[in-house]
Amino acid sequence: xxxxxxxxxxxxxxxxxxxxxxxxxxxxxxxxxxxxxxxxxxxxxxxxxxxxxxxxxxxxxxxxxxxxxxxxxxxxxxxxxxxxxxxxxxxxxxxxxxxxxxxxxxxxxxxxxxxxxxxxxxxxxxxxxxxxxxxxxxxxxxxxxxxxxxxxxxxxxxxxxxxxxxxxxxxxxxxxxxxxxxxxxxxxxxxxxxxxxxxxxxxxxxxxxxxxxxxxxxxxxxxxxxxxxxxxxxxxxxxxxxxxxxxxxxxxxxxxxxxxxxxxxxxxxxxxxxxxxxxxxxxxxxxxxxxxxxxxxxxxxxxxxxxxxxxxxxxxxxxxxxxxxxxxxxxxxxxxxxxxxxxxxxxxxxxxxxxxxxxxxxxxxxxxxxxxxxxxxxxxxxxxxxxxxxxxxxxxxxxxxxxxxxxxxxxxxxxxxxxxxxxxxxxxxxxx
Amino acid sequence: xxxxxxxxxxxxxxxxxxxxxxxxxxxxxxxxxxxxxxxxxxxxxxxxxxxxxxxxxxxxxxxxx
Numbered sequence: 001x002x003x004x005x006x007x008x009x010x011x012x013x014x015x016x017x018x019x020x021x022x023x024x025x026x027x028x029x030x031x032x033x034x035x036x037x038x039x040x041x042x043x044x045x046x047x048x049x050x051x052x053x054x055x056x057x058x059x060x061x062x063x064x065x066x067x068x069x070x071x072x073x074x075x076x077x078x079x080x081x082x083x084x085x086x087x088x089x090x091x092x093x094x095x096x097x098x099x100x101x102x103x104x105x106x107x108x109x110x111x112x113x114x115x116x117x118x119x120x121x122x123x124x125x126x127x128x129x130x131x132x133x134x135x136x137x138x139x140x141x142x143x144x145x146x147x148x149x150x151x152x153x154x155x156x157x158x159x160x161x162x163x164x165x166x167x168x169x170x171x172x173x174x175x176x177x178x179x180x181x182x183x184x185x186x187x188x189x190x191x192x193x194x195x196x197x198x199x200x201x202x203x204x205x206x207x208x209x210x211x212x213x214x215x216x217x218x219x220x221x222x223x224x225x226x227x228x229x230x231x232x233x234x235x236x237x238x239x240x241x242x243x244x245x246x247x248x249x250x251x252x253x254x255x256x257x258x259x260x261x262x263x264x265x266x267x268x269x270x271x272x273x274x275x276x277x278x279x280x281x282x283x284x285x286x287x288x289x290x291x292x293x294x295x296x297x298x299x300x301x302x303x304x305x306x307x308x309x310x311x312x313x314x315x316x317x318x319x320x321x322x323x324x325x326x327x328x329x330x331x332x333x334x335x336x337x338x339x340x341x342x343x344x345x346x347x348x349x350x351x352x353x354x355x356x357x358x359x360x361x362x363x364x365x366x367x368x369x370x371x372x373x374x375x376x377x378x379x380x381x382x383x384x385x386x387x388x389x390x391x392x393x394x395x396x397x398x399x400x401x402x403x404x405x406x407x408x409x410x411x412x413x414x415x416x417x418x419x420x421x422x423x424x425x426x427x428x429x430x431x432x
Numbered sequence: 433x434x435x436x437x438x439x440x441x442x443x444x445x446x447x448x449x450x451x452x453x454x455x456x457x458x459x460x461x462x463x464x465x466x467x468x469x470x471x472x473x474x475x476x477x478x479x480x481x482x483x484x485x486x487x488x489x490x491x492x493x494x495x496x497x
Contacts, residue, residue, distance in 0.1 A: 295494050305441075306487075308445075309445070309476065312449060312476065313476050316455075316473075323460065
């Protein structure tokens with residue numbers, strides 16, 4: 001043991017020398033940034049750590065002097081698209097410094113962005129993998145876009161030029177469509193943006209029935225830090241959101257994870273507005289088409305009905321007339337049959353009558369006389385019984401062309417009853 | 433028998449067609465023919481009026497747009 005007594009300064013000065021001798025050159029070191037801040041002079045102060053499963057296993061201050069910082073920032077940002085920030089893994093070229101008052105620290109001379117890019121890509125892949133495992137990657141995409149979305153919840157920063165563009169575009173659309181837009185203010189970049197957007201989503205969720213979809217937009221100004229859009233929590237919240245989420249975050253880089261899980265991803269706020277307008281235009285076109293089809297169908301239907309009615313009507317007139325004339329014909333036929341049959345009937349009867357008449361005529365006395373018979377009468381009565389005659393009675397005998405009178409004298413000869421003696425044979429000749 | 437005004441267009445048309453086929457099949461009584469004809473022409477007039485009214489209404493709807 002050295003028995004010499006040092007002052008603190010002397011001790012630390014010696015220590016400083018030892019460190020300087022042991023670490024003469026700059027070295028590459030990897031670490032995670034646990035804290036980062038700039039002061040007014042433009043120097044950058046960082047807290048570097050190394051984590052293992054059990055927690056932080058190493059920790060040290062680091063700084064970048066202002067004259068280096070500007071250059072390094074530019075280099076780093078150009079490659080990674082992000083500034084140095086908390087949680088980021090970095091590879092740094094450092095010298096080990098010791099100061100008697102401020103202790104041990106690292107002075108950063110250079111930075112290797114490709115290391116950070118690799119780390120970021122890895123982290124990003126992990127997040128995507130996690131979302132995929134949770135079934136979240138395509139969850140919001142599976143939602144149906146409303147037919148004509150007009151009630152829009154916007155998450156943006158009111159001052160952002162992108163928000164102004166979006167509102168202008170929506171309000172002044174040539175078709176005159178009206179949108180009901182409500183802004184949910186949020187930080188759109190840097191630390192706190194993630195929490196702020198999540199809060200805005202929560203606010204929308206509490207009145208979710210008032211909206212058709214959610215729009216997340218930012219734009220205008222340089223995109224300093226978009227890593228908030230690569231966070232798992234935000235992506236998960238958007239993916240599981242009950243309304244379709246449309247992004248217009250406005251950046252040239254590859255899609256952020258937020259874009260990946262969104263229902264529809266567009267480049268700029270203006271593009272989002274145009275998308276909404278074209279959706280309504282498509283809807284209106286469809287309505288018009290339906291309307292035209294309706295009109296054509298209706299007119300066609302009415303025309304058919306009219307034709308049908310006219311057909312029925314004319315068939316009807318025809319058939320009613322037909323019916324009447326058919327009935328009339330039937331009547332005429334009946335009449336004719338009646339007429340004819342009654343004619344026959346009468347004819348038959350008259351023939352019969354004729355026959356009767358004829359028969360009758362044959363039996364008439366005249367005809368009897370013609371056939372050579374004679375009729376003998378006494379006092380106008382035909383003599384059918386001789387016993388009515390007395391001797392001396394005058395009897396009249398009538399033949400066909402003449403008659404004569406006789407005087408009756410009874411004789412008993414040959415059993416006869418009497419004999420008429422003709423008085424004057426031609427007395428009444430010619431009398432008929 | 434319902435008054436035509438209480439019928440729908442389709443009911444009126446169906447009834448007319450029924451009467452028509454009765455007449456065409458000569459299944460009608462001469463005694464009732466006049467009555468049937470009167471009924472059917474009443475129904476046809478009703479259908480025509482209803483159709484014209486509908487046409488006017490439709491025209492109005494489509495020209496208002």
